[in-house]
Amino acid sequence: MSCEIQQIDPQAPAPEAFTRAATILRAGGLVVFPTETVYGLGANALDETAVARIFAAKGRPARNPLIVHVADLTDARKLAADWPDVAQRLAERFWPGPLTLVVPKQACVPDLVTAGGPTVALRIPAHPVALALLRACGLPLAGPSANRSTSLSPTRAEHVLRGLADRIDLLLDAGPTTGGLESTVVDVTTQPPRLLRPGLVTTTELEAVVGPLGQPGSDGGPLRSPGLLDRHYAPRTPLEVMQDSHERVQELSGQGRRVGWMTHRHEPNPPASVLRIAMPADAVKYAERLYAVLHDLDDVGLDRIIVEAPPANAAWLAVSDRLRRASAEEG
Numbered sequence: 001m002s003c004e005i006q007q008i009d010p011q012a013p014a015p016e017a018f019t020r021a022a023t024i025l026r027a028g029g030l031v032v033f034p035t036e037t038v039y040g041l042g043a044n045a046l047d048e049t050a051v052a053r054i055f056a057a058k059g060r061p062a063r064n065p066l067i068v069h070v071a072d073l074t075d076a077r078k079l080a081a082d083w084p085d086v087a088q089r090l091a092e093r094f095w096p097g098p099l100t101l102v103v104p105k106q107a108c109v110p111d112l113v114t115a116g117g118p119t120v121a122l123r124i125p126a127h128p129v130a131l132a133l134l135r136a137c138g139l140p141l142a143g144p145s146a147n148r149s150t151s152l153s154p155t156r157a158e159h160v161l162r163g164l165a166d167r168i169d170l171l172l173d174a175g176p177t178t179g180g181l182e183s184t185v186v187d188v189t190t191q192p193p194r195l196l197r198p199g200l201v202t203t204t205e206l207e208a209v210v211g212p213l214g215q216p217g218s219d220g221g222p223l224r225s226p227g228l229l230d231r232h233y234a235p236r237t238p239l240e241v242m243q244d245s246h247e248r249v250q251e252l253s254g255q256g257r258r259v260g261w262m263t264h265r266h267e268p269n270p271p272a273s274v275l276r277i278a279m280p281a282d283a284v285k286y287a288e289r290l291y292a293v294l295h296d297l298d299d300v301g302l303d304r305i306i307v308e309a310p311p312a313n314a315a316w317l318a319v320s321d322r323l324r325r326a327s328a329e330e331g
């Protein structure tokens with residue numbers, strides 16, 4: 001059985017287009033919605049039973065907390081027990097946008113959302129459909145990426161359907177998302193704030209607002225973002241990331257393996273058996289395409305995906321992070 005699918009024009013979403021979605025959400029159902037990063041699997045964040053359905057649909061371990069999406073700053077502050085000055089400055093600069101702030105949680109936020117922890121992750125998405133949905137339902141929406149746990153995040157409706165078609169109530173299809181990678185997650189409960197997950201807002205942009213960031217675990221404490229679990233965001237096809245990838249591509253194709261090759265450089269022509277994807281040399285454009293390319297290559301049924309390592313600088317941090325997780329051994 002497949003879910004209901006509703007097409008929505010992202011340029012001009014009519015308010016009445018959200019009546020059905022809002023009804024489902026208020027009744028504790030699951031609605032997949034587009035954001036500027038990836039599609040999210042939404043449920044009423046204040047309804048523990050609805051949130052439990054998210055974990056079940058994704059096959060997500062209960063120790064991995066969820067991001068809560070809100071329509072505006074007032075709604076964000078209602079869910080936070082404390083709102084540090086750093087949170088205010090980051091919110092003013094980057095919201096709506098692909099930045100998630102981890103703050104102390106208010107008692108009304110169910111423990112299931114925060115994996116039993118004292119903090120909640122909040123963001124205001126910069127997508128007209130997501131914002132209109134949040135306003136129409138009048139609820140904060142817990143919304144992890146709309147994929148089965150550890151697999152690739154969805155940037156198109158068809159990606160969502162691959163993993164979740166029979167596990168959700170409604171899918172709002174507004175076409176491909178433009179950001180392509182998940183939001184940056186920053187913990188503002190520590191001084192200095194710490195980067196928990198690199199994302200579309202770069203560390204350079206963050207540090208321009210709040211000064212140098214701390215590193216996760218650098219205070220000797222445990223890693224506080226379970227999204228830092230190693231294997232994540234992974235295609236089914238084994239994937240390797242390396243410098244001078246053309247040599248590895250030659251070697252594998254010489255062994256008769258079917259290889260997909262993602263490179264942002266000009267390279268000599270590969271053997272005919274190799275499926276080469278010319279990736280953008282610009283980090284933002286690369287991020288936008290990354291998951292869609294990986295989803296497509298996964299469908300081809302290759303033996304291996306070889307990725308030329310991106311440059312080692314702040315602009316590429318999020319892309320490098322997702323590639324590293326995509327290539328990590330299953331643990």
Ligand code: TXA
Binds near residue numbers: 035038039102143
């Ligand atoms: O762009 C995005 O962030 C997308 C869209 C749909 O908004 N959402 C997303 O959610 O990527 P998810 O659940 O796939 O990733 C949430 C990340 C995980 O790394 C999780 O561990 C972390 O945020 N997180 C959530 N709540 C947290 C908390 N209270 N403390 C630390 N990390 C938290």
Ligand code: MG
Binds near residue numbers: 144145153
């Ligand atoms: Mg995810």
